[in-house]
Amino acid sequence: MAWGAAYQGDEVEENSATPVDRGGRAVAAGEQSGDAGRDCISPLAEDFLRGMASLPNLQGKVLMTTRLRPRAVEVTGGLLLQGCREAELTQMEPEDAVAFFQKQGIRGGRAEIEQICGAYGYHPLSLRLLAGYILNDFEQPGDVKAAERLDLTGDLVQRRNHVLARSYENLSTPVRQLLGRIACFRGPVPIETLETIALKPSNALKPSKTQKQGFLGRLLKRLVSKSPSQSVFQDADKAAHYSSRKLNIDLQNLVQRGLLQFDRSNRRFDLHPIVRRYAYERMTAPKRTVAHSQLRDYFAAVPQPEQVQTLEDLEPIIELYHHQVRAGQYDEAWQIFYDRLDASLYYQLGAYQIYAELLRSLFPHGEDQLPQLQNESAQGWTLNSLANSYSLSGQPAKAIPLLEQGAAIAERREDKKNLAIALSNLANQQLSIGALQAAEANLHREIALGQEIENERRQAIGPQKLGRLLAYRGAWAEAAAELSIALEIFENQNSIQSQGIVWAHRALTALLRVRTGEPSAAATALTAAARALKLADETARTRYPHERDYVRAYWLLGAAHRVNDHLTESDTHLSNALTRCRIINSVDSEANILLDLARLRADQGQIKEAERLAHEALAITERSGYVLQGADVRLFFAQQALAQGDEAQALDHARHARQLARCDGGEHTYKVAYDEAGALLQSLGQPLTE
DSSP states (O other): OOTTOOOOOSSOOTTOOOOOOOSSSOOOOSOOOGGGGGSOSSHHHHHHHHHHHHOTTOOSOOOOOOSSOOGGGBOTTSOBOTTOOOOOOSSOOHHHHHHHHHHTTOBOOHHHHHHHHHTTTTOHHHHHHHHHHHHTOSSSTTBGGGGGGSOOOSOHHHHHHHHHHHHHHTSOHHHHHHHHHHHHSSSOEEHHHHHHHHHSBGGGOOOOTGGGSHHHHHHHHHHHTSOTTOBTTSOTTOOOOOOHHHHHHHHHHHHHTTSSEEETTTTEEEOOHHHHHHHHHTSOHHHHHHHHHHHHHHHHTSOOOSSOOSGGGGHHHHHHHHHHHHTTOHHHHHHHIIIIIHHIIIIISOOHHHHHHHHHTTOTTOTTSOOSOSOHHHHHHHHHHHHHHHHHTTOHHHHHHHHHHHHHHHHHTTOHHHHHHHHHHHHHHHHHTTOHHHHHHHHHHHHHHHHHTTOHHHHHHHHHHHHHHHHHHTOHHHHHHHHHHHHHHHHHTTOHHHHHHHHHHHHHHHHHHHTTTOTTHHHHHHHHHHHHHHHHHHHHHHTOOOHHHHHHHHHHHHHHHHHTTOHHHHHHHHHHHHHHHHHTTOHHHHHHHHHHHHHHHHHTTOHHHHHHHHHHHHHHHHHHTOHHHHHHHHHHHHHHHHHTTOHHHHHHHHHHHHHHHHTTBTTBSOHHHHHHHHHHHHHTTOOOOO
């Protein structure tokens, strides 16, 4: 067990054992959540939608079905573009419900079908279950009159629950057990997996040489010691062996009843979330534990992929982790996550949402309690890692308390290395919310701890982050010195990825200096950003792509091209940055990219588009509490309002910008933005007050 594992930072430890991906760009992790999910991943797709919605005299219609309305078809304030119409599909239309029933082979007149469907509010899931109930009725199979025997008393929700309950109760005990086992899976189940689990005797599942060792080996030893006639899929007290024919019949039965979905193109079975929860909750706690233990044993025998290139490669390991947690084996689950999922999900694929979801399951009593782990070091690592995933998803308010808990554990254990890492990560979040004084103090303490324990990486990462903070403070000479210290150490260690981050911070520093009017800073920014991108490519070639490094490099390169008046190149790189950013849902970077795209559009004379992009950026900064980014967005609005002669709006935005940029006051201000806002206020005849 890796109980002495180091807390997670922004860079992979150079000696860490991680899978190598020789492929191209990482693949996204799941669907974006919340309001961010209304953005198109590709700016080109946004432009297409907006263009189609606004074309004059368009002879035709574009129909789009989506769970969330794309912001591309909205104007500021959330109103739809002229020519667009939104129809919320909360229920099926009566004629569609009739057509659906008739297509299922259900007999009955239009009025009869509409009457019974109306009793369930034309709710799609309820109607699918209702159709399955009618088709499988014993007395009047396939006749809509069979639905008349269902209880239609109570409100609409009660009736919907009733049809689900009756559909479930009409199943035989083995089929209920089959549905329950499918509900135990975390997500869709390939048909081959179901067949293997249900049909093969457990001694046919052969572990690999690697899996025979350690914890997984012990699990597999238990697995193969079972009776050859017993299927892993069945309860421990049930030895009846599934036949292929019986499994096929039972699966078809569940699909026909509407309880199970089958994706033919991918050959996967899945459950509606309501059905999954209902079937899972019908299982007793002991049966759930047994089922998860058996499924855990099955997935423990699945070989580790030689190379991880997509999230799909990790699905068997994620299922193994999931069943380990549900079986109550939290410490063993943590070890699987640490050894086999952490680096690939976090660094390589940027799958922050799934990363956080999996780690949250180690907190069965809530995140205000410690994770359900026996070892304090593992607890601290989990708190730190979950916090990092929250920070990247635009949730610093959720990240900071977890990081503080992790730092407290490390300090209590006198674990100076992990205390330094926790303070470093905490400083990142404090910087984003404008707590510059606390962030700087934590970084100085990190550096001191690194020197005390003679850990060169901590002595480099501290100055790397301190250099960025000092740049925001406008302490240019000190910032340059700290970044040079970091770069020298990383070069001596041949740490390619970390060198790339230092060059990105140098590019950021130069871009801030451009705003002060320094003539040579624009060229410096371009050189540094190009170097950051080259090092990101080198990291991808020698280890695997770090998608966050690409997002950062393309953003800074696009911004640098803009201040050098290379507008075409700027557009290409900023669009690439935004696409990559949205693929991995890296909210912490999105507002910066959107703002630089807004600046670019303003330079191109596309004022309305510039304002739209800036409003998106503003929404992120306000929702996430990003103070420094918020100051920059407010400044942009103030400058645009002033250019359009709206002094009242310019004054309001400038005041907001200066208030945000003030941060802790004194020397701990976001100096460039603070000075810009002050100059703008003075140009409007406003006295400057602290």
